[in-house]
Amino acid sequence: QHIRKxxxxxxxxxxxxxxxxxxxxxxxxxxxxxxxLNTLWTEGNREVATGDK
Structure with missing residues (x-):
């Protein structure tokens, strides 16, 4: 889980x-x-992990 307020x-x-x-x-x-890494599923805002704004 990644969190970026x-x-x-x-x-x-x-x-x-x-x-x-x-x-x-x-x-x-x-x-x-x-x-x-074999990704099985994701949920939420991908920008949180990539650093995109």
Whole structure:
């Protein structure tokens, strides 16, 4: 959930999804090599998350 009170078309944006990650083990521990977000649904004002006004 994202909230930006000053957003013109509403202050809320909700995203539901799942991540597909590929991990690699490094000397410093596990790290994410790449991540894909599969968005299942959204609700609200997308401008809240993008920073658009």
């Amino acid at each position: 000053e957003a013109k078309n509403g202050p809320h944006y909700v995203v539901a999804g799942e991540y597909l990650d590929q991990l690699v083990r490094t000397p410093d521990g596990w790290r994410i090599k790449y991540r894909i």
